[in-house]
Amino acid sequence: MASNGKLNDRIVDDSEDAVDISNQFEKIMAKMSCLELIAFQFLLGKITKEDACESAKCDMKQILRAVRRCKNKLKNNNKP
Numbered sequence: 001m002a003s004n005g006k007l008n009d010r011i012v013d014d015s016e017d018a019v020d021i022s023n024q025f026e027k028i029m030a031k032m033s034c035l036e037l038i039a040f041q042f043l044l045g046k047i048t049k050e051d052a053c054e055s056a057k058c059d060m061k062q063i064l065r066a067v068r069r070c071k072n073k074l075k076n077n078n079k080p
Helices: 015-030 034-044 049-056 060-075
Strands: 005-007 010-012
Touching (some): 034 049, 049 060
Antiparallel strands (some): 005 010
């Protein structure tokens, strides 16, 4: 990541901070279920809703619930 690049409204000053953010993502993703990981890919725009549903063998309603869980896990990561 470029120095002083913006990431989710936080300024990343150096590569050490970028590594820390990357490690935090890894820890969060390790706690996600397979469905949540697929939903996360959909959330990021990496896969379509059809591909998400097919991969997870579920309907869009379940994908959207998993997206909400992903967002909650990301938001609540630093809470005890």
